[in-house]
Amino acid sequence: MVISTLLIAHISFSNSTNGMASTFFIPLLKSGMNLLDCECGSGTITAGLAKVVAPGLVTGVDLELGQIEKARVYAQEQGISNISFRVASIYELPFPDETFDAVFIHALLQHLQTPLKALREINRVLKPGGIIGVRDDDQGGFILAPYSPQMERIIDFLKQFMRHNGGDPCVGRRHRELLRQAGFINVQASATCEYDGILEETQKRGNLAAKLLGQMIETVIDLGWASADEMEELADAARKWGEHPDAFDAIIWYEAVGWKV
Ligand SMILES: C[S@@+](CC[C@H](N)C(=O)[O-])C[C@H]1O[C@@H](n2cnc3c(N)ncnc32)[C@H](O)[C@@H]1O
Structure with a gap:
């Protein structure tokens, strides 16, 4: 499976970056914590x-070297020194048992074939009492207006494409189940709504x-889901x-926290 192809089929993007973790995870962090950001993307x-955790150390890992390089540049530009990055898979984290006080994982579980395996690996590298925070959008909660059969079809394609690549576009609603199965306790789930309500955003x-349709086109045609003309x-x-002056969309992001025993 080509990970980069799999990951681009992700219609959600957040308009803020640090805001993504602000309400459900950041209040639980403390200065001095040693934190791992799994699949850090561009950092x-x-x-x-x-x-937030300074002077504690933060490590970002991502499977793609290109992302790690971008993340390093970004951190340098921001003048942040308590941070380091390395290429690694979430399935085989290159850290000893019980290394981190906290682990964050944003917008990746939905793309993984075996999210439970990833969560068990995170459990391994957390210290006892350590905290995990996860966040995924749930494509089942994508709502838009005005009604457009083509837009509904696009959302269906994105879900179908993610499933084809082994992911689960509705993994967000299973966070509690997955975290509990991976051994975390006191698991608490919540949700936030992200929306586009002005022309610039829609x-x-x-x-x-x-753009996503353009990136999916070869696969979609190969699989006989649609013709090139239909994709256009x-x-x-x-x-x-x-x-459209009345365009509006909203999507639900599911979040959860849990603790290692
Ligand atoms: C949708 S992006 C999310 C990036 C970042 N967390 C964010 O929300 O901006 C998913 C990232 O996961 C990385 N990735 C995919 N599979 C991975 C794996 N098995 N282990 C670690 N990172 C992975 C990709 O390279 C990509 O940068």
Whole structure:
């Protein structure tokens, strides 16, 4: 499976970066904690977390070297020194047992074939009493107006594509179950709603949907889900939807925290 292809089929993006962890996770962090940000991507969230736990150390890991390089540059630009990055898979973290006080994992579980295996690996590297925070959008909670059969079809394609790659577009609602099965206790789940309610935001969302369709096109045609012409029409419909003066969308992000025994 090509991870980078799998990950781009992700229609959600957040308009804020540090805000992603602010309400459900950051209040539980303390200065001096040793924190791991799994699948750190370009490192914007990691940098925010480093500011919160300073002078504690933050480590960001990601499977892709390109992302790690971007994350290093970003941290340098921000003047953050209590941070380091390395290439690693969430399934085989290169750290001894009981290394971290806290672990954060944002927008990855939904793409994984075996999220439980990843959570058990995180449990291994957490210290007893350590905390995990997870957050995923749940594509079952994508709501938009005005009604557009093409936009509904695009959302269905994205879910189908994620499932085809082994992910679960509705993993968010299973956070409690997965964390409990991985051995965490006092698991608490919550949700937040992200929305686009002004033209600038809906344009961005419509253009993102069109871009994702372009990236999926080969797979979709190979699998016989749609023709090239139909994909073009859908991309066009996504851009037009984004320009509509009444366009609005909302998506639910599911979050959970739990503690290692
Ligand atoms: C949707 S992005 C989320 C990035 C970041 N957490 C955020 O929310 O901005 C998922 C990231 O997970 C990384 N990734 C995919 N599979 C992984 C794995 N098995 N172990 C670690 N990182 C992985 C990808 O390279 C990508 O940067």
